[in-house]
Each structure stands twice: as structure tokens, then as C-alpha cells.
Amino acid sequence: MYIKDVSLSSMAVAEPGELYQSKTTFHRWIEVLVDCPGSSDLFTYKLPAQLEIKPGDILTVPFGAQQVGAIAIRFLSQPPADLAPEKIREVEDVVSRGFFPSTYWELLNRIAAYYYTPLIQVIRVALPPGLLGRSQRRLRLTSLGRDQDVFSNTSIFMSPTAQQVLQLLQKTSTGDYSYYYIQQKVKSAYRGTRELIRLGLAENYLEPPRLNQPKLQKAVTLLDHNDEDLSTRQKEIVEVLRRYGGELWQSELLQTCSTSTSTLKALEKKGYIVIEEREILRREQSPLMAGDQAKSLTDAQTDALERIKSLDGFAQVLLHGVTGSGKTEVYLQAIAPLLNQGKSALVLVPEIGLTPQLTDRFRARFGNKVQVYHSALSDGERYDTWRQMFTGEAQVVIGTRSAIFAPLPNLGLIILDEEHDSSFKQDSPIPTYHARTVAQWRAELENCPLILGSATPSLESWVSVGSTPPPNPLPASKEGGPDSLYLSLPERINSRPLPPVEIVDMRRELQEGNRSIFSRSLQEALEQLKERKQQGILFIHRRGHSTFVSCRSCGYVLECPNCDVSLAYHHVEEGAPQLLRCHYCNYGRSHPPHCPECSSPYLKFFGSGTQRVAQELNKQFPHLRLIRFDSDTTRNKGSHRNLLTQFANGEADLLVGTQMLTKGLDLPQVTLVGVVAADGLLHLSDYRANERAFQTLTQVAGRAGRGEDPGRVIVQTYTPEHPVIEAVKTHDYQSFCDAELAQRQALNYPPMGRLILLRLSSVDPIQVQNTAQIIATNFSSQEGLEILGPAPASILRVANRYRWQILLKFAAESLPTLSDWQEIRALCPASVSLTIDVDPINIM
Numbered sequence: 001m002y003i004k005d006v007s008l009s010s011m012a013v014a015e016p017g018e019l020y021q022s023k024t025t026f027h028r029w030i031e032v033l034v035d036c037p038g039s040s041d042l043f044t045y046k047l048p049a050q051l052e053i054k055p056g057d058i059l060t061v062p063f064g065a066q067q068v069g070a071i072a073i074r075f076l077s078q079p080p081a082d083l084a085p086e087k088i089r090e091v092e093d094v095v096s097r098g099f100f101p102s103t104y105w106e107l108l109n110r111i112a113a114y115y116y117t118p119l120i121q122v123i124r125v126a127l128p129p130g131l132l133g134r135s136q137r138r139l140r141l142t143s144l145g146r147d148q149d150v151f152s153n154t155s156i157f158m159s160p161t162a163q164q165v166l167q168l169l170q171k172t173s174t175g176d177y178s179y180y181y182i183q184q185k186v187k188s189a190y191r192g193t194r195e196l197i198r199l200g201l202a203e204n205y206l207e208p209p210r211l212n213q214p215k216l217q218k219a220v221t222l223l224d225h226n227d228e229d230l231s232t233r234q235k236e237i238v239e240v241l242r243r244y245g246g247e248l249w250q251s252e253l254l255q256t257c258s259t260s261t262s263t264l265k266a267l268e269k270k271g272y273i274v275i276e277e278r279e280i281l282r283r284e285q286s287p288l289m290a291g292d293q294a295k296s297l298t299d300a301q302t303d304a305l306e307r308i309k310s311l312d313g314f315a316q317v318l319l320h321g322v323t324g325s326g327k328t329e330v331y332l333q334a335i336a337p338l339l340n341q342g343k344s345a346l347v348l349v350p351e352i353g354l355t356p357q358l359t360d361r362f363r364a365r366f367g368n369k370v371q372v373y374h375s376a377l378s379d380g381e382r383y384d385t386w387r388q389m390f391t392g393e394a395q396v397v398i399g400t401r402s403a404i405f406a407p408l409p410n411l412g413l414i415i416l417d418e419e420h421d422s423s424f425k426q427d428s429p430i431p432t433y434h435a436r437t438v439a440q441w442r443a444e445l446e447n448c449p450l451i452l453g454s455a456t457p458s459l460e461s462w463v464s465v466g467s468t469p470p471p472n473p474l475p476a477s478k479e480g481g482p483d484s485l486y487l488s489l490p491e492r493i494n495s496r497p498l499p500p501v502e503i504v505d506m507r508r509e510l511q512e513g514n515r516s517i518f519s520r521s522l523q524e525a526l527e528q529l530k531e532r533k534q535q536g537i538l539f540i541h542r543r544g545h546s547t548f549v550s551c552r553s554c555g556y557v558l559e560c561p562n563c564d565v566s567l568a569y570h571h572v573e574e575g576a577p578q579l580l581r582c583h584y585c586n587y588g589r590s591h592p593p594h595c596p597e598c599s600s601p602y603l604k605f606f607g608s609g610t611q612r613v614a615q616e617l618n619k620q621f622p623h624l625r626l627i628r629f630d631s632d633t634t635r636n637k638g639s640h641r642n643l644l645t646q647f648a649n650g651e652a653d654l655l656v657g658t659q660m661l662t663k664g665l666d667l668p669q670v671t672l673v674g675v676v677a678a679d680g681l682l683h684l685s686d687y688r689a690n691e692r693a694f695q696t697l698t699q700v701a702g703r704a705g706r707g708e709d710p711g712r713v714i715v716q717t718y719t720p721e722h723p724v725i726e727a728v729k730t731h732d733y734q735s736f737c738d739a740e741l742a743q744r745q746a747l748n749y750p751p752m753g754r755l756i757l758l759r760l761s762s763v764d765p766i767q768v769q770n771t772a773q774i775i776a777t778n779f780s781s782q783e784g785l786e787i788l789g790p791a792p793a794s795i796l797r798v799a800n801r802y803r804w805q806i807l808l809k810f811a812a813e814s815l816p817t818l819s820d821w822q823e824i825r826a827l828c829p830a831s832v833s834l835t836i837d838v839d840p841i842n843i844m
């Protein structure tokens with residue numbers, strides 16, 4: 001593939017031999033990425049003679065009138081033709097060497113190239129917010145510099161400028177100023193500072209953003225002493241300290257002993273205690289966990305663990321374990337020996353708030369070796385956690401998508417739990433990476449295993465560990481490529497059965513006079529909950545914007561005549577015509593008043609939200625206590641945990657919620673799971689709709705019957721004959737996959753074919769449409785490339801921007817030669833923005 005974008009072709013730095021300045025090829029210029037808002041170009045600088053620089057080093061360079069942070073990208077043996085050599089400025093200094101280990105650096109480069117994203121944007125995703133941006137370069141005295149008296153004869157010889165800077169620094173108690181300040185105070189300070197550094201009298205460093213300075217707090221430490229000359233009060237304090245292991249935060253001690261700082265100071269004076277500032281790490285706080293021991297494993301778990309432990313270096317492992325089969329225990333026991341070897345592990349989960357239980361289990365097992373890293377942390381927490389990771393101490397990092405960039409130097413294992421989950425994919429902004437793809441590269445580069453765990457693996461992962469389907473029931477293992485391994489946990493812990501799934505035909509309910517959103521079956525099950533002192537979960541699919549239209553009388557779903565997808569309902573604004581549209585070929589029609597199949601007027605936009613269901617429940621089952629569990633009720637930090645704890649404590653009978661319920665909840669008291677309307681999942685206008693529906697329904701069903709009491713699942717639908725419903729009923733992942741893969745194959749959809757989605761948006765509806773048209777025609781028809789669209793996005797206008805899209809579909813697994821992306825971008829006028837989504841997951 002030919003890529004002209006400069007920042008993309010910087011891949012070259014990762015090639016061996018290019019990394020270092022060798023004596024034979026003497027480089028005199030270097031291209032750097034400058035950390036300046038809006039700048040994504042590379043700039044050329046001259047290499048100072050004495051300074052050794054490697055790609056990936058963090059530098060300071062003069063930029064306009066400022067000194068700014070920059071990252072060294074690659075050497076040039078020729079200056080660019082359009083730049084006069086004498087105009088090129090020199091790199092000022094290296095702030096941090098080897099900041100990016102070479103494997104990490106290569107990872108970032110791969111992401112930039114694969115996702116057509118300028119490298120600086122990738123770096124911004126990887127680094128904690130503001131690390132480079134608001135960092136400040138400072139100069140501070142060394143101990144040699146502190147003791148240097150410029151007026152004495154024994155002083156090291158230095159220029160007058162250097163003397164001035166030295167004296168300036170010596171005047172402060174800290175011996176430390178920002179470069180900016182020094183430059184204000186001393187003329188041509190630049191040369192002076194260089195000189196001081198060379199003489200070992202000063203050193204420069206990059207100060208982290210102010211906001212993220214380490215947080216200090218006073219700690220009180222007990223010294224070894226016999227307490228003879230103490231008052232009773234003082235003795236009490238010493239006793240408290242001793243009970244707490246000899247150390248407490250001062251604030252805690254004051255509170256515990258109801259004493260004052262002056263009492264403590266008196267104790268310090270007597271030499272019994274020391275009070276000092278200590279850094280407190282702003283890590284996510286969690287309740288203290290009781291220690292937890294490794295469980296003795298089932299046979300299937302033992303097999304899986306042994307296979308994992310025997311791996312040496314990179315391998316991709318699909319751990320396919322049915323719901324409640326104990327995958328987490330396998331992760332924990334795979335990680336334990338690594339920590340003892342001084343290695344770290346990275347565990348990615350779909351959404352951290354939704355899985356406090358998982359984090360708790362890790363904390364209970366590994367204590368403070370566990371770090372949590374995700375974007376909902378405050379900047380301070382993120383920064384501190386990031387620094388902790390950087391130390392290289394063996395640790396377990398649990399985080400969401402972006403934690404794949406955790407700077408763990410000594411990585412021994414990467415795990416993606418619930419690997420099928422679509423939240424591992426970033427749709428915007430660029431890079432539109434998939435954490436699974438990045439994890440695969442990272443594991444390869446670090447030469448460590450990658451475990452993909454799921455009860456409902458993505459078809460991508462299923463195919464990648466060997467596309468020939470194994471026999472049913474699931475085999476213990478199957479072989480894919482040389483580096484891939486399939487492991488299965490086919491049974492629940494203690495051989496508990498998977499819950500039976502009852503499918504209720506809602507058309508029948510209507511025919512037989514039940515107009516409630518709850519079938520008679522579900523009503524009866526809800527009635528029984530209270531009697532039996534059991535708990536239940538009701539799943540409601542919230543459709544957000546997109547919807548499908550179906551006939552309440554006959555179940556007919558309006559579909560596109562040209563594609564095998566349902567039509568989406570479009571209603572751009574009040575008063576505008578109601579339209580049905582296909583997102584793949586742009587076929588459109590008006591919304592019909594009657595069912596085209598049976599002429600019934602009961603056409604319905606499907607899906608009632610949690611709120612409506614909760615109201616309905618309150619009306620029909622006033623004695624059932626509910627907890628609503630959706631994005632409205634879980635907005636605050638810690639609210640997931642609170643609601644789940646309430647529920648686990650039996651403060652409610654029913655948990656009513658959305659997608660959130662499907663992710664890893666392990667509540668043994670739950671016996672009933674009800675799906676109010678499965679149809680909301682089945683007819684989305686997306687080629688992945690079936691896969692997603694199967695995964696969601698199987699996962700939510702898997703919440704039932706995990707404890708002693710057997711579970712029961714009731715799925716309500718208007719299309720009971722749908723193949724997804726069939727597969728969920730029989731817990732048959734295998735046949736579902738076979739059928740689904742055959743369809744994907746026929747239509748060249750992933751994982752057989754490949755997709756790239758171009759999303760265009762603009763405040764100007766005409767311009768965006770025209771641009772989409774021009775870009776689409778620009779893709780010369782190639783063998784194996786199909787261009788779908790341009791078509792308007794399903795919600796045409798969002799935040800006053802009109803959105804169009806072009807879907808590129810490739811028959812082959814790898815991408816063929818495409819036209820130059822820079823040229824494509826150049827076709828967009830300034831008012832139209834273009835996002836290139838590689839391997840898109842959301843096509844609507």
C-alpha cells in the first residue's frame with residue numbers, strides 16, 4: 001500500500017538499523033512531532049553535535065518564540081529540498097530518553113498506519129491527558145550546583161551567562177525555575193543553561209502538568225521507643241499508632257484519637273513519632289477486600305489453565321466458556337505465577353462501572369497490586385495510576401478499551417474479558433481502533449499470550465482460532481493457526497445446568513386478548529418471585545434512536561428489497577415526512593399506514609424503554625420492589641456498585657435494566673430472567689444484528705440460575721421462528737455460528753471480507769452530500785471492491801451536522817491497493833469532516 005501521509009510513513013523508524021545513529025550513516029537532521037494544538041505535521045530540526053537522540057525520545061525544540069515539547073520520529077540524511085539548511089533550527093535538548101520502549105513505539109506506529117491516523121493523534125490516545133501538552137520544562141540545581149560559589153577561586157570556570165543563571169537559581173530555596181522564567185530574567189539564558197547542564201551543575205526536567213502534581217499528605221510514623229516520660233493522653237496516641245501497624249495519615253490519627261496537631265508535635269519533639277509529607281496515590285478507592293484464596297479448579301478449568309501456562313511467548317487463546325463456567329478463576333490463576341516472576345498482566349473489560357464484581361475479585365486476590373485504569377478516572381487519578389504502571393513493578397491493570405495502552409514495561413499476559421463486546425471498538429474520534437486488534441499486535445510485539453474470553457465469542461475470534469467448526473458439544477480444544485488455541489469450558493461450575501429458555505410468541509398473546517407488555521408466562525413467573533423469595537432480572541432493549549417497524553398482528557418486518565436487512569425509521573425533524581430507509585443501498589420509501597402483508601393498521605415502532613416497563617410493573621405488580629439499572633440511574637460515580645449491592649442485599653426483587661445487565665453479573669439469588677421484547681435486537685439494520693442479538697440474549701439468559709436454585713428464562717418476541725431465537729433457546733452457539741458465517745461468506749461481510757466506513761459530516765447538507773458523491777466516484781472500480789452508498793446516516797442530522805457515509809467492502813481478508821488517502825482527504829472542503837473507520841462495528 002502506498003501511503004503518502006508523512007506521519008504514516010514514519011513506520012520506518014521501527015525498522016531495525018534505523019533506530020540508532022550509526023557512525024557510517026551520519027544523520028544531521030531529525031523529524032519531530034511537535035506538541036502543539038492542531039499541529040500534526042512533522043517538523044525538521046538539526047541535530048546538535050553532542051546530543052544523542054533516538055526516535056521515541058522526548059525533546060524540547062524551539063517553535064516560533066516558544067520552547068515546546070516534541071517527540072523524535074526519524075532521522076533524515078538530507079534536509080528537505082524546500083528548506084534552506086541554515087533556516088533549520090537545532091533541537092534544544094532531550095528531556096526523556098527511551099520514553100517509549102521500541103515495542104511500544106512500534107505499536108503506536110502500526111495503529112497509525114492501519115487506522116489511517118496521524119501518529120500524534122495515536123500518541124494523544126496513549127498518553128494520559130495533558131502529559132505532554134501542559135508539561136513545563138524546568139531547570140534545577142544539582143547538589144554540585146548548590147555548593148558552587150561563583151565568587152570563590154575554587155569555582156568551576158564558566159561563562160558570565162552561566163554564572164547569572166546559576167546565581168538566579170541559587171537565590172531560590174528550591175534551586176528550581178521554569179525555563180520560561182529564566183529566559184525572562186537572563187539574556188541569552190539558553191547558552192548558559194546548556195553550559196550548566198554540561199558542567200553537571202544543573203539538570204533539566206519536564207514537570208508534569210500542575211493539575212497532576214503528586215498529592216502530598218502528612219503521615220505519622222511511630223518510632224521505636226519505650227514510653228516512660230509520656231502523659232496518659234500521649235500514651236493513648238502511641239498505642240493507637242501501634243495498633244495500626246505504626247503508621248497512619250495525620251488526619252486519620254487526629255480523628256481517631258480526637259486530639260490536636262500540637263499534641264502530636266509535642267510527641268514528635270520527644271522523639272516518639274515522625275510527621276512527614278508523604279505522597280498519596282490518587283487511585284480509585286475501593287472498599288477493603290478480604291483476602292481471597294485460589295479455588296480448587298474443576299477439570300475443565302484445570303485443563304485450560306495448564307494449556308495456558310504451557311504457552312511460551314505469543315499465542316492467541318480463545319477461552320470459550322459458557323456463562324457461569326468460571327472463566328475469571330482461570331484468569332486469576334494464570335496471572336498469579338506471572339506476578340511472582342515479576343511480570344505484569346493487563347485485563348481489559350467492556351465497561352468498568354458495570355463490572356465492580358470482577359475488579360473486586362481481582363483486588364481480593366491480588367490486593368494493592370491491582371490498578372484500575374479507565375477514562376472515567378479524574379485526571380489526577382489517571383496520571384498517578386499511569387506513573388505507577390511506568391515503574392515496572394509487577395501489577396495487574398484492569399481497564400477499559402484505552403487501557404490497552406497502559407505503559408507496562410514487563411507484560412506477561414493480556415486478557416480481554418467478554419471479548420465479543422462492541423465497546424472495545426472506538427468509533428470516534430480517530431484512531432478508530434479495536435482494542436482486540438491492538439491487543440493482538442501488542443501481545444505479538446511483547447511476545448506474550450493473549451486470552452480472549454467469552455461465552456459468546458465474536459465471529460472474528462472464532463474464525464481466527466480455526467474456521468473449521470468443531471463438533472458439538474464443544475471440544476476441549478481445537479487448533480487454528482500455529483499461534484492460536486481454542487479452549488473451552490463447556491459446563492457451569494458444579495455441573496449446574498444452563499437455564500431452560502422459554503420462548504413466548506407475543507402475536508399469540510395479542511390474539512388471545514392479552515394486551516399487556518408482559519406475557520401470561522412472565523406474569524406468572526413474576527408473581528412467584530415474591531412467594532419463593534427469589535430475585536429476577538428484566539431486560540429491556542433500549543433502542544436509542546434507531547428503530548424498526550413491525551406489524552403487531554402478523555409480525556411482518558419492513559425490509560429492504562435489495563438487501564437482507566430491515567429498514568430503519570427516519571424522522572429528521574418535526575413535520576418532515578416519515579421515511580423508511582436502507583443503510584446499505586440507500587433504498588427509501590415512505591412509512592406505510594398499513595401492514596403491506598396483512599393490511600393491519602397496527603404498525604408499531606418497537607421497543608419500550610425501561611421507564612415505561614417500570615411504570616407498567618408498578619401498576620400490575622405493586623408488591624414487587626424494583627431497581628432500575630440503566631444509564632439514567634447510574635450516572636454518578638459508584639452508582640452501579642450501590643445499586644448492585646442493594647440488589648444483592650435483597651433490597652429489591654427485580655432488577656430492570658438495559659444492556660448493562662448482560663455484562664458479567666454473578667448474582668446467585670437470581671432465578672428468573674425475562675426479556676421483554678427480543679425483537680428490538682433482532683431487526684436492526686446492520687449486518688451484525690444477528691450476532692449481537694445472539695450474544696446479548698445468551699449473556700442475559702446466562703444470569704439466571706447461577707446459584708443453588710435452578711434458573712428460568714422467558715424471552716418474549718413477535719418472531720419466535722427467528723434463527724437467533726432458536727439458537728438462544730437451544731444454547732447452540734455452534735449452529736448459530738455455522739449459519740451466520742455462511743451468510744457472511746455469501747455477502748463478503750467480515751470476518752470473511754473487510755469493511756472501511758467513511759463518515760462525512762458538515763453543517764451544510766448540500767456540501768456534505770456532494771462531497772460524499774465525489775469521493776465515492778473517486779474510488780475506481782477495483783476487482784473485489786464494492787462501494788455501498790453514499791447514503792445518509794440513519795440519523796441524518798446530529799448536533800446540526802448532516803452525516804453521510806460510504807461503505808467500502810472488500811472481498812479479500814486483506815485490503816487491496818487503495819487510492820491515496822491524502823488525496824481523498826483533499827477532496828473534502830474545509831466545511832466537511834471525514835472520519836475513516838477501519839473495521840467499523842456500527843454502520844448505522
Ligand SMILES: Nc1ncnc2c1ncn2[C@@H]1O[C@H](COP(=O)(O)OP(=O)(O)OP(=O)(O)O)[C@@H](O)[C@H]1O
Pocket residue numbers: 295296297298301321322323324325326327328329454455493663664665666702
Ligand atoms: N473452581 C471453582 N469452584 C467453585 N466455584 C467456582 C470455581 N470457579 C469459579 N467459581 C464461581 O463460579 C461463579 C461463576 O464464575 P465466573 O463469574 O468466573 O463465570 P464466567 O465464566 O465469567 O461467567 P460469565 O461469562 O457468565 O460472566 C463465580 O461465583 C465463581 O466464584
Ligand SMILES: [Zn+2]
Pocket residue numbers: 551552553554555556595596597598599600
Ligand atoms: Zn401484518
Ligand SMILES: [Zn+2]
Pocket residue numbers: 560561562563564582583584585586587
Ligand atoms: Zn438495501
